[in-house]
Amino acid sequence: MAKPPKLPQGMPTRQQVLDFIQSSSIPAGKREIAKAFGLKGQEKIKLKALLKDMAEEGLIDGSKSAYHRMGGVPKVTTLRIVDVDDGALFAEPDNWNPEAPGKPPRLIVRESGARGAKRSAALKRGDRILARTDQTERGWIAHPMKKLPARTEGLMGIVEIDKTGKAWLAPVDKRVRHSAPIADRGAAEAGQLVIAERVGRSERAGVKVVEVLGDPLAPRSFSLIAIAKHGIPHIFPEEVLDEARRVAKLKLSEKTREDLRHLPIIAIDPADARDHDDAIWAEPDGQGGFNAIVAIADVSFYVRPGSALDREARKRGNSVYFPDRVVPMLPEVLSADVCSLKEGEDRAAMACHLHIDAEGKVTRFRFTRALVRIARNIAYEDAQQAVDDGNPPEFLANLWAAWRALAAARHARDPLELELPERRVVLDEKGRIAEIAIRERLDAHRVVEDFMIAANVAAAKALEARAAPVVYRIHEPPSREKLIALRDYLATMGRKLALGQVVTPGLFNRMLRDVTDEGEKALVMEAVLRSQTQAYYGPVNAGHFGLSLGSYAHFTSPIRRYSDLLVHRALVDAYKLEQPAPPGTIPATSGLSERDRASLQQVSDAISQTERRAMEAERDTLDRYVAAWLSDRVGEVFDTRITGVQAFGFFATIVGLGGDGLVPISTLGSEHFRHDEAAQALVGADSGTTYASGDRLRLRLAEANPLTGALKFVLPDQQPGVIEPRGARIQKRQRGPVKAGKFMVGKRGRPGNIRHQGRRS
Secondary structure, eight states: OOOOOOOOSOOHHHHHHHHHHOOOOOOOOHHHHHHHTTTTTTTHHHHHHHHHHHTTTTTTETTTTTTETTSSSSSSEEEEEEEEETTEEEEEETTTOSSSSHHHSOOOOOHHHHHHHHHHHHHHHOOOEEEEEEEETEEEEEEEEEEOOOOOGGEEEEEEEEETTTTEEEEEEEEEOOOHHHHHHHTTOOTTTEEEEEEESGGGEEEEEEEEEEEEEEEEHHHHHHHHHTTTTOSOOOOHHHHHHHHHHHHSSSSSSOEEEEEEEEEEEEEEOOOOOEEEEEEEEEEOOOOOOOEEEEEEHOOOOSHHHHHHHHHOOEEEEEEOOEESHHHHHHIIIIIIOOOOOOEEEEEEEEEEETTTTTEEEEEEEEEEESSSEEEEEHHHHHHHTTTOOOHHHHHHHHHHHHHHHHHHHOOOOOOOOEEEEEOOOOEEEEEEEEOOOHHHHHHHHHHHHHHHHHHHHHHTTTTTTOEEEEBOOOOOOHHHHHHHHTTTTOOOTTTOOOOOOHHHHHHHHHHOOHHHHHHHHHHHHHHHHEEEESSOOOBBBTTSSSSOOSSSSSTTTTTHHHEEEEEEETTTTOOOOTTTTTOSSSSOOOHHHHTTTHHHHHHHHHHHHHHHHHHHHHHHHHHHHHHGGGTTTTEEEEEEEEETTTEEETTTEEEEEEEEEGGSSSOEEEEEETEEEETTTOOOOOEEEEEEEEEEEEEETTOOOTTEEEEEOOOOOOOOOSSSSSOBBOOOOOOOOOOOOOSSOOTTTTTETTTOO
16 A cells, blocks of 8 residues: 655645645544644644634535535445435435535445445435545546435424333424433423433434423424424624624714715515614605615624624524524614615615616616615505505605506516515414414505615625626526426426526516416416425626626615625625724724735625524424414315425325425325326226316315424315225316415515525525
C-alpha cells in the first residue's frame, strides 16, 4: 500500500485543511489535523481559531472530532434511506445543515458480498443507518455499518400507560408509526404532551421526559408540535435579546435621511397583523401618470452584518406564522415595535420612489433612506369598505387610481392566474377554534400586491444597474418532464398541449379561460399547479415565470425575511446610503459584509430551505386545527373533492374547508381498481367506475386525529370504524361545481409570496 504523501509541517492554510479533510481515510478532527501538520502548543490554539473561522465562513461543517467540507458528507455519519428503485437503495444525510450549499447529497447504499446484499435488502425507505462514506468520480457511496433505531419525530409525543403499567411515548407525527418506551417519565402523567430525549443508543433504552407541555388538545399545542417536529428555532439567546434592546435605542438622523413625514403614507395590512413592514403613497403627476412611494422598514439600520442579531436572523431565515403565535425572525422589540411602521410614530424606512406612467409602466425609480410617520394603519377590509362606499379619503382614492394603472400593465404582462383558496383559522379569546373559513380576495389585497411587485422589480433592476450582488427570487418555467406529464393528463380529458410552442404563463391562462365547466376547470387548475416548479432564492438570475418578470427580488419584507435584508444591504452599498452606527455599539456598516458577498449562493440555499421548513410547519399546524375542528363531526357526510390519487387509495378534501383525508382502496369494494398514473385516477376493472383527481363526491368522515392532523374518509354507506369487506356497493364519481376563491395574498402572502397551495412566488 502506498504511503500517503507527507504534508508540510507547520500552521496549514485554509486550502490545506480542506484538502486534508477531503483526502483523509479516517474522520478528521482537530486532533488528527494537528498531528498531520505537526502542530504543538500555541499552534494548536491558532488551529482551533482557524477551524472556528472556517466553520463560520461556511467552508467546513461538523465537530472538533470530525470535520468535513461544507456541502460534503462526514466519513462516518447517520443516513436516512430516501428511495428504493429496482432494489437499489439511496440515502441522504439524516441531519443536513440547512446552511450547507445546495441540496443534500444523495448516496448510493452499497455493500459487498452475499451477507451485505441480504442486509441491504432488509432496509426500506425511512430507515436510519450508520454508514461509512466515500466520494468517487461517479458520486457518493455509503457502506452501512448498522441499522439505527427509528427516531420519534422531534421526540415529542403523548404519554401512554399500557395495562402492565409501562409508559410509552406515542408519536404526534402521522409518518411515525411506532411508540417509544419511556425509561423516565418524571412528573408526566398519562395523556400529557411532552418533549423527551433518548437515554441510550439502543431503541430498547427508551426515552426520558425532559419537559411537560400539558394538554395535547389545547390549541396552543398544535403550533408547539410543529415547532418541535421541524426544528424551528423559537427561543432567542440572551445575547441576541440584549443586542436588540441596545440597538432599539439608536437615534434616527433627520440630517442624513430624506424626511417624508409630511406625506400621508399608509400601511394596509390584515386586521390581526403582528408587524407592519410596508406602507404606500401615491398622487397624480398631472400628466396622466403617478408618483408613488413604497416605504419599507429599514431593518438593515438595526441589524448589522456579523452582529448577534444578524447571526440569529440568518439561522432562522424567516418568520413562521401560526394561527395562535408567530415565531419571529427578529426579537419583538424590533419586529413588533421599533422596526414596525406604526401609525403616528417616526420610523426609519428604505423608500422606493416610483414614477408610473398612464399605461402603468414604471419609468423611473430611486431609493433613499428616509424618515416616515405613517398616517394610518388600515385593515384590508376597512380600506376596501371606504373605497366601495364611493367617497374614500384622498390618499385612498389616489392609491386606487395608481393601482388601476399598475393593474393594466399587469394584465398586459399576463402572469399566471390560479384561483386557489387559502384557509383561515379564527381563534376565540381562549385560543379555541371559532371558525375555519376561506379568505376573501379583495381589491385591497391586489392594490398592495401590485405596489409591492413594482418595488421588488425596481430593487432588482437598481442593483443590476450598478452591477451589484442580487439575491433574486427565482421561479423557473416548468420542466419538460412535468410538461409531458401535463400533456398526457390533459389528453385523457380530450384537451391538447402542444410542446413545440414557447411555454408562457399566458398559455396556461388561456387554457383555463377555455374551460367553462367548473368541475373540469378545477381539474385543469390542479394539473397546471402540479406542473409548476418551486420558487427559490439565488444570486444567478433565471427570471420569475409565474409573475412573467425578467428580474425580481424580495425587497418589501425585511422584518420577516432574511432575503429582503440582504437586498437592502446591497442597495445601501450600491447607492451609498450608509448610516454609520455610534462607535462601539454594533458593527459600523449596514451594507453587505465580505461574508455576505462570498457566501451569497450558500445563504440563498439556506433561506430557501428555511422557507420550505416554515411552509411545512404552517401547513401541518393548519391540518391539526382542521382535524380538531372536525373531531366532533366524525360520522357526518361532507362534499369533498379528490386532490390526489395513489395505488393504495385517493385523498380528498372537504370543499370550502380543507384538510386532506385518505380513502383506502380496500374500502372501495371487491372490484379490482387499476391505478392510471397518467390520468391520476383509479379505474374499476369491471364497471369502469373511476375516481379521478379533481372529482367531487360525497364522503363520510371516519377519523379525525388532532394530534397528527390526519383525516380518513369512507363511502357514505359505511359507518366510522366499520370497514366493509371488498364487495360493498361502489359509489360512482360525480362531477360538479367546485367553489374556489382567488388565491389569497395577505400579510404572509405578499408578492412574491403568493400562495399556490404550498408554492410561494
